[in-house]
Amino acid sequence: MKKKWKHPSIIPGFGLSLGYTISYLSLLVLIPLAVLILNATSLTWEQFWQIVTAERVVASYKLSFLTSFIAAAINTVFGVIIAWVLVRYRFPGKRIIDGLVDLPFALPTAVAGIALTAVYAPNGWIGQYLEELGLKVAFTSVGVTTALIFIGIPFVIRTVQPVLQDLDLQMEEAAASLGASRFVTFWRIIFPQLLPATVTGFTLALARAVGEYGSVVFISGNMPMKTEIAPLLIMTKLEQFDYEGATAIATVMLLLSFIILFVTNLLQWWSRRIYRME
Helix, strand or coil, X not given: CCXXXXXXXXXXXXXXXXXXXXXXXXXXXXXXXXXXHHHHCCCCHHHHHHHHCCHHHHHHHHHHHHHHHHHHHHHHHHHHHHHHHHHHCCCCCHHHHHHHCCHHHHCCHHHHHHHHXXXXXXXXXXXXXXXXXXXXXXXXXXXXXXXXXXXXXXXXXXXXXXXXXXXXXXXXXXXXHCCCCHHHHHHHHHHHHHHHHHHHHHHHHHHHXXXXXXXXXXXXXCCCCCCCXXXXXXXXXXXXXXXXXXXXXXXXXXXXXXXXXXXXXXXXXXXXXXXXXX
């Protein structure tokens, strides 16, 4: 039996549309990434390994991915809560809060970094009180995490919110009428439907955080081995005309990002399959 490559559609032009899709993605994504990898091959393996395993570079990798993971995890928890509140409750100022969620999308990252630094610096509005308690946010890894939380929270909220809006409340009411507790209703009815969207939001927030530069460069302090992120180190290499070093570090970041996205997509596929089987 001959395999069908496309489903019937009322809109003609499958071949033309597919050609545009492949060409567009190739020009914007595939070709630039391929060139990046090809440029990295100009280095010998010994040179490449020496660059990407340098102590300063490894420290920047650890800071970038660790703070990104922590920020994405925090955003996942509180993003789901905020989305739940915006969908399930009515209160004064709800539309204003719903609109503020998109502010990190529109706000230039440099502006966000300056604003966060002004707030959390030792002499800032909030930082001065934290300083009295012995807590320091700006110019530490905590400040980096704070900036990544700020720029990543909308991804989780806007991913989970439509799913919550489409949930059938009658299923929850039926579960309650059959004697199910609130926890059982959430765990057996709501959570399985939210999990794929939650994983997607986590993935988007994590991917956004790994590549963030503008908002972090101000609040981090950019101290090598302490608060220097990998994107900043790449920019430093470029400013020093060390294109080979910048390419090598960028290639490792690309490979690690691919691995993270692959694992999270695998988890998302697994969660959908498990709950469908149930």
